[in-house]
Amino acid sequence: MDRILISDLSARCIIGINEEERREKQDVVINLVIFADLGKAAKSDRFEDSVDYRALKKKVLKMVESSKYYLLEALAESIAKICLEQPGVMQVQVRVDKPSALRFARSVGVEIERKREG
Numbered sequence: 001m002d003r004i005l006i007s008d009l010s011a012r013c014i015i016g017i018n019e020e021e022r023r024e025k026q027d028v029v030i031n032l033v034i035f036a037d038l039g040k041a042a043k044s045d046r047f048e049d050s051v052d053y054r055a056l057k058k059k060v061l062k063m064v065e066s067s068k069y070y071l072l073e074a075l076a077e078s079i080a081k082i083c084l085e086q087p088g089v090m091q092v093q094v095r096v097d098k099p100s101a102l103r104f105a106r107s108v109g110v111e112i113e114r115k116r117e118g
Contacts, residue, residue, distance in 0.1 A: 002038035014068040035091035080114040
C-alpha cells in the first residue's frame with residue numbers, strides 16, 4: 001500500500017501525570033505514516049483523487065493543542081482516530097514523542113498502528 005509521510009509535526013499540549021506537567025503546555029512531536037491507495041491520484045494528477053494531508057494536519061493540530069491527556073498512548077490513539085476518519089486513509093502509524101520527558105534522554109515516545117474497521 002502507498003504511504004504519505006508527515007514528519008516532525010510540532011505541537012504544544014497539556015500531557016503528563018505530574019502536577020507540574022498539568023500546569024503548562026509541553027512540546028510534543030508527531031510523526032504519521034498514512035496508508036492509502038494513491039494510484040488514482042498518481043495517474044490523474046488531480047487533488048480530488050488523493051488524501052488531503054493539509055486538512056488532516058490541521059485537524060490533528062487542533063485536537064492536540066486543545067487536549068489534556070495524561071498519557072502519550074491516549075493522545076496517539078486520538079490522532080489515529082482522526083487520521084482514519086479522513087477519506088481514503090486505510091491505515092495509519094502514529095508516533096508521538098515528548099522531548100525532555102526524561103533526564104538524559106532526548107525524547108520519550110509511543111508508536112501505534114491502527115487500521116480502518118470494516
